[in-house]
Amino acid sequence: MLGDEHIELRRTVEEFAREVVAPVIGDYYERCEFPYDIVRKMGAMGLFGLPIPEEYGGMGGDYFALCLALEELARVDSSVAITLEAAVSLGAMPILRFGTAEQKERWLPKMASGETLGAFGLTEPGGGSDVPGGMRTTAVLDGDEWVINGTKAFITNSGTDITGVVSVAAITGRGGERPEISTILVPSGTPGFTVSKKYSKVGWSASDTRELSFTDCRVPSENLLGERGRGYAQFLQTLDEGRVAIAALSVGLAQGCVDESARYARDRQAFGQSIGRFQAIQFKIADMEARVHTARLAYYHAAERMLACLPFKKEAAIAKLVASNAAMDNARDATQIFGGYGFMNEFPVGRFYRDAKILEIGEGTSEVQRLLIARELGVGA
Amino acid sequence: MNIVVCVKQVPDTATERKLRSDDKTLDRDAADGVINELCEYAVEEALKIKEAHGGEVTVLTMGPSKATDTIRKALAMGADKAVHLVDDALHGSDALSTSYALAQTLKKIGFDLVILGSESTDARTGVLAAMLAERLGTPQLTLARKVDIDGSAVTIERVTDYGYDKVEASLPAVVSVVEKINEPRYPSFKGIMAAKKKPVETLGIADAEIAADQVGLASAWSEVVEFAAAPPRAAGTVVKDEGDGGAKAAEFLASKKFI
Ligand SMILES: Cc1cc2nc3c(=O)[nH]c(=O)nc-3n(C[C@H](O)[C@H](O)[C@H](O)COP(=O)(O)OP(=O)(O)OC[C@H]3O[C@@H](n4cnc5c(N)ncnc54)[C@H](O)[C@@H]3O)c2cc1C
Ligand SMILES: Cc1cc2nc3c(=O)[nH]c(=O)nc-3n(C[C@H](O)[C@H](O)[C@H](O)COP(=O)(O)OP(=O)(O)OC[C@H]3O[C@@H](n4cnc5c(N)ncnc54)[C@H](O)[C@@H]3O)c2cc1C
Numbered sequence: 001m002l003g004d005e006h007i008e009l010r011r012t013v014e015e016f017a018r019e020v021v022a023p024v025i026g027d028y029y030e031r032c033e034f035p036y037d038i039v040r041k042m043g044a045m046g047l048f049g050l051p052i053p054e055e056y057g058g059m060g061g062d063y064f065a066l067c068l069a070l071e072e073l074a075r076v077d078s079s080v081a082i083t084l085e086a087a088v089s090l091g092a093m094p095i096l097r098f099g100t101a102e103q104k105e106r107w108l109p110k111m112a113s114g115e116t117l118g119a120f121g122l123t124e125p126g127g128g129s130d131v132p133g134g135m136r137t138t139a140v141l142d143g144d145e146w147v148i149n150g151t152k153a154f155i156t157n158s159g160t161d162i163t164g165v166v167s168v169a170a171i172t173g174r175g176g177e178r179p180e181i182s183t184i185l186v187p188s189g190t191p192g193f194t195v196s197k198k199y200s201k202v203g204w205s206a207s208d209t210r211e212l213s214f215t216d217c218r219v220p221s222e223n224l225l226g227e228r229g230r231g232y233a234q235f236l237q238t239l240d241e242g243r244v245a246i247a248a249l250s251v252g253l254a255q256g257c258v259d260e261s262a263r264y265a266r267d268r269q270a271f272g273q274s275i276g277r278f279q280a281i282q283f284k285i286a287d288m289e290a291r292v293h294t295a296r297l298a299y300y301h302a303a304e305r306m307l308a309c310l311p312f313k314k315e316a317a318i319a320k321l322v323a324s325n326a327a328m329d330n331a332r333d334a335t336q337i338f339g340g341y342g343f344m345n346e347f348p349v350g351r352f353y354r355d356a357k358i359l360e361i362g363e364g365t366s367e368v369q370r371l372l373i374a375r376e377l378g379v380g381a
Numbered sequence: 382m383n384i385v386v387c388v389k390q391v392p393d394t395a396t397e398r399k400l401r402s403d404d405k406t407l408d409r410d411a412a413d414g415v416i417n418e419l420c421e422y423a424v425e426e427a428l429k430i431k432e433a434h435g436g437e438v439t440v441l442t443m444g445p446s447k448a449t450d451t452i453r454k455a456l457a458m459g460a461d462k463a464v465h466l467v468d469d470a471l472h473g474s475d476a477l478s479t480s481y482a483l484a485q486t487l488k489k490i491g492f493d494l495v496i497l498g499s500e501s502t503d504a505r506t507g508v509l510a511a512m513l514a515e516r517l518g519t520p521q522l523t524l525a526r527k528v529d530i531d532g533s534a535v536t537i538e539r540v541t542d543y544g545y546d547k548v549e550a551s552l553p554a555v556v557s558v559v560e561k562i563n564e565p566r567y568p569s570f571k572g573i574m575a576a577k578k579k580p581v582e583t584l585g586i587a588d589a590e591i592a593a594d595q596v597g598l599a600s601a602w603s604e605v606v607e608f609a610a611a612p613p614r615a616a617g618t619v620v621k622d623e624g625d626g627g628a629k630a631a632e633f634l635a636s637k638k639f640i
Contacts, residue, residue: 008457008573016567046569059570 001064001304009065013072016045025077026346028206032198034160035206038080043114047084052092056108063089063241064303067248071296074252075259076348078355079206081249086156086207087111089242091118094167094183098226098234103185107165116164121152121186121212122235128154129368131169132178132232137214139170139184144221146184148192148214154362159195159210163188166212169231181231185223192217203354240313242363243320244306247299250323250359253352254292257327257334260349261285264338275337284333291326298322314376321369324359331356382436382530382552384427385492386460387483387513388420390444390451391503398503404598405605406473407503409445416451419498421458421565422558426528427496428459429563434530437461439490443471443482449581456576457568463581464490470586473598476504480512482596486589487517492553494535499524499557510557520550526561 002010020041028035042048050066052058059065066088074081092111095103095118110116127134137150148170152158158166165187173180186193196211226234262285265276275281302315334349335342342349360366374380392398392412399408427438440455440463442448452463466486474482487495495517500507514521522528525537526545533552538545540559568576586593594600620629634640 005570005573005577008453008568009570012457012567012573041567045567046571050570054571060574061570065570 001300002068005061006065006068009061010068010072012045013047013069014075016041017073017076021073021080022076022348025080025206026348026351029077029079029351030205030345032200032205034083034208035080036161039083039114039117039162042080042084046112048087048092048114049112051088052096052108052112056096056104056112057110058108058112062307063244064300064307067245067299067303070245071248071252071255074249075256077206077351078249078253079204081252082204082207083117083157085242085245085249086119087114087117089245090120090238091157091165091167093241094120094225094234094238095185097237098183098230100222102222103225107185110164115162117157117160117162119155119158119163119166120235120238121155121158121166121168123153123155125151125153125211129365131235132181135169135171135179135181137168137170139168139172139182141172141221142218145218146221146223148184148186148217148219150214152212152214154199154209155212156207156209158208158212159198160208163208166193167225168212168214169235172228172231178232180229182228183225183231183234184219185225186214186217186219190217190219203351203356203358205354239363240316241306243316243369244299244302244312246359246363247295247302247316247319247323250320250327250356251292251296251299253327253356253359254288254295254323254330256348257330257352258285258288258292260347260352261288261334261337268339281337284337288330288333291329295319295323295326314373317364317369317372317376320364321366321373324356324366327352327356327359382430382434383439383491383493384430384436385439385441385487385490385495386420386423386427386455387495387497387509388424388440388442388451388455389417389498389501389503390414390442390448391417391501394502400605400608404473405608406598409447414444414447414450416454417498417501417503419500419502419558419560420455422560422562423496423498424455424458424460425563425565426556426558427494428566430494430528430530436493439464439492441483441486441490442466443474443479443486445472452581453576454568456579456581457572458566459568459572460579462579465581465583466586466589467583468585468591470593470597473601474596475601475603476506476508476512477602478596478600480509480516482586482589482591483509484513484516485591486584487513489584489589494530494552495519495555497555497557499559510555514555517553517555520554521557522548522550522554523557525556525558528556528558528562 046059049058050061051063054060070081139146139148167183171179172182192215194213268275298319302319305312331352335353338349393415396412399411401408438460440460443466497510510523522537524539526540527538529536536549539548
């Protein structure tokens with residue numbers, strides 16, 4: 001399913017990751033610093049605009065192009081990959097899909113160039129898997145303004161110097177069986193909107209993740225994104241797409257583990273030979289390769305259905321489940337192959353190990369993916 | 382301004398590079414072909430000049446048909462069109478005949494400014510810019526780390542061992558660039574897609590009025606007579622630090638006349 005232009009894009013991003021990201025990302029990671037310089041360069045080569053139409057300053061590519069870029073970046077580093085993923089699939093895509101002409105004009109060109117990052121505020125301290133049940137944030141229409149109150153947890157890209165807007169999911173009404181949920185665009189710097197300091201994270205250390213709080217935060221009524229009451233359906237769609245993107249990112253990390261391990265197995269000596277001559281190491285690497293290969297096919301398949309406008313919910317859930325699992329298993333095996341060096345932050349596999357776990361949690365935990373797959377099969381209905 | 386960038390496809394330095402045993406020329410099929418690194422800087426500089434002063438950027442490549450990959454990359458970066466000089470008769474050309482073939486082609490397609498890399502990573506003769514300027518009868522401004530255009534004048538900073546020389550000439554001229562000059566852009570997806578639609582003109586030697594008896598292996602002025610693989614690196618000397626490691630290291634450096 002890869003066209004010439006996809007192959008060339010993949011090669012270009014691979015080069016970029018190797019030449020621009022790899023030499024410096026370890027230091028950013030160690031210092032838990034957001035890599036503005038790398039992000040600026042990613043913007044200059046158009047990565048933030050990959051699936052955005054040219055009329056909004058994008059590259060006019062498709063979502064699959066974004067996935068390929070995420071995979072190649074994550075092969076080297078996941079912090080920059082998740083920064084791109086969250087900015088595009090969670091930040092820009094909802095505005096592209098559900099925004100008004102004015103909202104698109106206002107936000108998309110800056111987002112497509114990477115000048116401005118968008119964030120997606122769904123999860124709350126009280127719960128991420130059970131969204132309607134755990135949601136406490138409210139937005140009340142007062143004249144022609146929304147008044148927002150509540151707290152959001154773990155929001156990627158929400159507190160950088162170049163964050164422009166957060167789309168906040170909030171309860172805008174009660175009465176029915178389920179609360180009415182809508183999405184509202186809140187520009188950074190709006191009075192009443194506070195961004196807390198960065199979390200100290202196990203992995204993704206060079207990415208930006210914050211807790212957000214809203215206290216009588218007022219934005220104009222036209223900041224509603226999409227229809228009132230459609231917030232829940234909108235983010236389910238956003239998350240279905242996002243899962244394919246996270247699967248691609250996971251495949252990249254899993255592939256990075258294979259790349260590093262294959263090289264190290266040739267170079268590292270023990271008992272008078274390279275460790276790659278031990279069958280125990282060969283089999284580990286063979287299993288790692290098999291996992292990453294099948295996971296890649298799974299996300300290609302989900303992306304193919306998505307682009308063909310076929311139902312892809314189940315395929316996206318399978319891709320995310322399988323790929324995040326492959327990333328976690330490969331990271332554990334790669335670290336083992338590297339021995340003590342695998343436990344050192346200065347080696348990429350140390351970072352892969354720390355970065356893999358979140359892939360089984362973010363944008364729907366593995367349990368949630370299984371729920372979705374079972375539901376698609378009509379099991380438990 | 383009509384800018385022509387000479388771009389060479391070279392074997393990837395990351396892969397094993399070999400000479401052919403039959404005619405002792407580079408085995409261009411054995412390794413992946415990539416754009417010569419300094420040619421990327423040349424393309425970038427041409428694009429910057431175009432962005433500042435307007436005009437058109439044409440890529441000129443002499444090389445086998447698989448060099449289209451390299452042409453595509455230069456087009457994806459933003460060049461407007463390309464001329465691909467490809468002909469079996471060109472195989473085995475040395476630097477003199479390469480400069481002749483490129484000069485004939487440049488005369489045919491026209492130019493105000495020709496930009497080259499200062500050296501290729503395969504043959505590394507570093508002479509093409511000078512030879513080309515001579516054949517075209519234009520000024521040569523080589524080893525530029527900075528290029529400024531002002532009307533019909535071109536000024537460069539030419540790197541030297543001790544700093545730089547400021548050199549000025551009038552257009553048309555031939556310039557070669559070093560890697561200090563800029564940071565080549567990565568092609569964007571839009572650029573990659575647009576490149577597919579950009580015109581690439583393929584010329585044979587007859588089209589460019591290149592005389593067959595002045596190019597190719599048979600008419601080369603220099604000949605590769607013999608070649609051998611580089612000897613494997615000798616094992617290093619291991620010095621065990623027994624408190625006198627520093628002195629021993631200094632001794633070693635002194636013996637090599639480094640200190
Ligand atoms: C670094 C990072 C970045 C993030 N970025 C964003 C972001 O940009 N935007 C955003 O909105 N959110 C973001 N999140 C939040 C993330 O999506 C949630 O953490 C995730 O969805 C899980 O929610 P939770 O943490 O509340 O866990 P919970 O929902 O409390 O789950 C706890 C455990 O219970 C399990 N569980 C829950 N329900 C069921 C069930 N029905 N059956 C079986 N098991 C169940 C879960 O699988 C999990 O193992 C981010 C999180 C992190 C760590
Ligand atoms: C290993 C090896 C050794 C060689 N040794 C010799 C030798 O000793 N003497 C000799 O005469 N020839 C030699 N050649 C032949 C040489 O490859 C060609 O003559 C070549 O086209 C010009 O030399 P260069 O690449 O060194 O050019 P350089 O002068 O090093 O290249 C500078 C710039 O010239 C431009 N350029 C070079 N070639 C082309 C091209 N084909 N199309 C478009 N632009 C181009 C590019 O902008 C490049 O950045 C050798 C070739 C190889 C592979």
